Amino acid sequence: MADKLKIGVIGAGRIGKIHVENIARFIPQVQLEGIADIKLSDEQKAWAKGLGARIVSRDPQDLFKDPAITGIIVCSSTDTHADLTIAAAEAGKHIFCEKPIDLTVSKVKKALAVVKKTGVKLQIGFNRRFDHNFKRIREYTLAGEIGRVQMIKITSRDPAPPPPAYVAISGGIFMDMMIHDFDMARFQAGSEITEVYATGAVLVDPEIGKAGDVDTALVTLKFANGALGVIDNSRKAVYGYDQRVEVFGSKGAAQAENDRPNTVKLSNEAGVTGEKPLYFFLERYKGAFIDELISFADSVLHDKPVAVSGEDGLENMYAALAAGTSLKEKRPVAIDEIRTQ
Amino acid sequence: MADKLKIGVIGAGRIGKIHVENIARFIPQVQLEGIADIKLSDEQKAWAKGLGARIVSRDPQDLFKDPAITGIIVCSSTDTHADLTIAAAEAGKHIFCEKPIDLTVSKVKKALAVVKKTGVKLQIGFNRRFDHNFKRIREYTLAGEIGRVQMIKITSRDPAPPPPAYVAISGGIFMDMMIHDFDMARFQAGSEITEVYATGAVLVDPEIGKAGDVDTALVTLKFANGALGVIDNSRKAVYGYDQRVEVFGSKGAAQAENDRPNTVKLSNEAGVTGEKPLYFFLERYKGAFIDELISFADSVLHDKPVAVSGEDGLENMYAALAAGTSLKEKRPVAIDEIRTQ
Amino acid sequence: MADKLKIGVIGAGRIGKIHVENIARFIPQVQLEGIADIKLSDEQKAWAKGLGARIVSRDPQDLFKDPAITGIIVCSSTDTHADLTIAAAEAGKHIFCEKPIDLTVSKVKKALAVVKKTGVKLQIGFNRRFDHNFKRIREYTLAGEIGRVQMIKITSRDPAPPPPAYVAISGGIFMDMMIHDFDMARFQAGSEITEVYATGAVLVDPEIGKAGDVDTALVTLKFANGALGVIDNSRKAVYGYDQRVEVFGSKGAAQAENDRPNTVKLSNEAGVTGEKPLYFFLERYKGAFIDELISFADSVLHDKPVAVSGEDGLENMYAALAAGTSLKEKRPVAIDEIRTQ
């Protein structure tokens, strides 16, 4: 294998820009070869050229056809992920695809089948596994410091709700927000979720309720290894992005607290005050966005399994769908019920 | 009303001794008049006399008949609580009764009916409402700092499991352990629980499973005011008694961490290490045991409502029973289903 | 030796009351026999009787003459400490004396000489050695966790300044306030102070300056074992009583943070806010006031050396005097220079 992963990026929106700039700044083992975006503006074109992209195009085919490119990063709009993944796989390119692969199970399965057949590597962008805090907890577990994992608790709250219009097309809170937490839960448990029970409420924005979703949710999990888990989500925590994980086991417990912009505490007559958590995912998961691509490059360059597979993406989706069913039907739902639908 | 509450204590076991010694040391507004214990030993007798008890007896009737005594503390064995409460009420005494009033709803209801009819005050020993940390959270909520309460999270783990034999007669994890957390949840929510969903597992001690109980449990709550909640229990946290509460709302969140024996941190090559939490409830809720009696005395002496009523005891019991049903039948259970049984 | 230390207390002011009530509540190995106070009020008399004092008098001689009494607690006004210590020693009583023994070295030396000659035990009320936090640091050092002690840092700030009039007669900031910190420094170092250098300023209250004292001070220490140290004092920290100690050594460092009334943190748009430290010494050193008397009783009852000796009191005084000289003469001052004056 070459010593550099030569990459083409599809989608030059917010997340695409982050990946491209991370590659340029921090990931010497990845070389940017091309960028494709269906709506490519002049500004984007200049930016891509400035970063050394050899191919700058509106057509992803220009990347697929290029023989030098060995890897594709898919960060276009969600509805194109599955088709682009399929096309990239058929072109023999390794793929890093932003989550979710698709909002429907059948399309995801179809994409995974093509990936399997073509033998390319596929990594899904569940970046939080690479977070410095959460990774440390997993390391403690793997080192035996936690003993047998008995309970996993995940708090995951956004600083501000998305527009209700977004909620309507995103698949809802379980599919666009808690899906990250399902992935974290599975990662920390080292085991699959077997059953979920979901409660939810509209407490933040009535418009979200009108759009058919909840904005506050609490989901109980059971894992194949016998552990229990709970995830809570809120679309709005006024104090900022609240991202905490706790793993409890027979020999100990590990807890990750929020990151803050600095460590200063101000003591005065009102109390002792420290900073709020980092504002949102761009700040909090800054390092994780870099490390997931380094991990992807490492998998491709040294032929190792990817850290987050297409099957992980599918399992997370099953959990989200099961939570949706549970909320609607007010009963616990086995993942197998969804898997075998 | 007199300026001192003259009290008779029934039961000179562990918790009875704590109450009596707290009264002697810290509660000048309560005067110990008598102690009754069915198995009164010579040692207990000497101890009771030494603390100034005028009546020391094996027969609670000696307390009920004494005209100077206006209040009774019931801390004998659980199976006697309801009958002693009824007898005390019929004797016109105000009652502080350790939890639970009884393990059966019918006996509890019968006791509450007598209390109501006689017009005496009845406070139940859910002492954690008086904990310095949890009380502070409630104060923040009442002061409007939390805004509308949206989610309540309670972590409650014991340092070591009870003998399996105890579990068999205690009513199980929901009735002997989580019942405190149901009370805390209702206290923090300022609202009744309307539905629970319980999961559980035997992860600590297989003997507990053989005794028909779980040792690890996670229960989702819905409250009448729309808030959601979750309680997790484990019979064994190797690092000690883990007692944390978090209340999340539209304007902020308040979190209570564990208390520790000291604030010292040791920094060395291995990391930065602080003390474990205080060992168990006697250490952690030391102040709360005192403050609940001060509150009871205040209610009686100044004719105020008690802080934890018999109805609170009953509601907590409904939640525990609903959790048991939920665990057994693998479905969410409405509290009304239990209330109207 | 008897199994109880029978005690007479001289001085029924604030600190005397604390000692007496601590004995009554928490120290079964000490029995209160008598209380003497030169200005004994009717109220004090009733209080003393209520707590079981057999002798209640205006004359300390009534305690000294009583054959049942084996120990005396001196907590009258500072100017009487030395004479009462001498009288108690001559009466063959063991003595717990509040700090300072006197404000002049010659009187202290005279008192210590009598104590030595009579062979009674004398403990001085430097209570902070018994603080749960600071004691834990010393335990770490003794257990070898710190390695060789290299630096000691003590922060000690009061919530509010005393009246300037008090400052004028108290001996000033080094003698009435930092003397506690000199004792802490010597305790933590396990070594004597050999030299001090003091800086100071009037930053809190100009009246304190007019009274000839400073209200803010920073003193550098050298210890016989080669360690360095620094103490800072302020008469006014708006956020409350700031009492922190840090010991740094070749194998690690231990740091004690302030105690707070509860562990709750409130997160909102303004930040994450916790409670201020406990207000002042009565709250912060509550346990230490009890434990110093338990330790004294243990020394007497089991014929062990006292935890804080008269010589400790004298050494602390030397340090305070040296600091005063240093501040005045703007030069480092060797303790030996003071010792041999």
Add this chain to the structure above:
Amino acid sequence: MADKLKIGVIGAGRIGKIHVENIARFIPQVQLEGIADIKLSDEQKAWAKGLGARIVSRDPQDLFKDPAITGIIVCSSTDTHADLTIAAAEAGKHIFCEKPIDLTVSKVKKALAVVKKTGVKLQIGFNRRFDHNFKRIREYTLAGEIGRVQMIKITSRDPAPPPPAYVAISGGIFMDMMIHDFDMARFQAGSEITEVYATGAVLVDPEIGKAGDVDTALVTLKFANGALGVIDNSRKAVYGYDQRVEVFGSKGAAQAENDRPNTVKLSNEAGVTGEKPLYFFLERYKGAFIDELISFADSVLHDKPVAVSGEDGLENMYAALAAGTSLKEKRPVAIDEIRTQ
């Protein structure tokens, strides 16, 4: 002024590489034009070319002569700083010079005189002013949250001592290590140091003592505005780089704790353990190295005063020299005594 600061870097050692890579990755307003290093290796040459340097040379003159270059970063060996600063100034280039400008006052003064005469800007590399934690404290002070500053406490300890040979030529602990803390003290005080008193000891490595230096030091400061201060240094803290600052004033206090690699705490039978501080200055002051250059670029591009001037460098040096004299002569030393030498 141009919209980009075109820069030449002198010195491609450790710190030079950091600056160059920071410019390439993070500082779009600075454009790397050239790199000069007297010992330029082939590897360095390739690296410089790879980062887009137009001029890669062994001779700094190639940078001074280039008309496109408007700024010079001096990060060659210390003994060349003053001469290169003078040469750059005479070539009309703005200068960012690593600390110290020189180890002798006369050469520093000479360099500053040339800088003044030529009117170029000169910023000195005291990067800690840009640290996210310490900057936040200063912001609190400037916002009035601290009130009048009364005391400044700085803890600054390295994870491991330099080789004794380094100590011999570096100017010693005050000149190579504490000089950063003098700068921090002046920055936080917003006022000049007027007097220092230094104590020190050889507690870490006897070889350092043989080289004529101490490895542990404690320095008391007085500021022109009346505040007091203290800095402690150790060449070796086994738990890592200990960098803390506390500013105490009439309205409150602000404290910065160490940064850590993650927020995870592991609770087990041994206690509750978190990570050690970030290892050393490259990790801890990563962001500060970037932000000092952004600030320099901003000063040049928008003709603003630099954040850390040549005079700051000189004042810090006076403090270091005064501390050396104080340690040697065992007396407090006024800065004016050094200034007017």
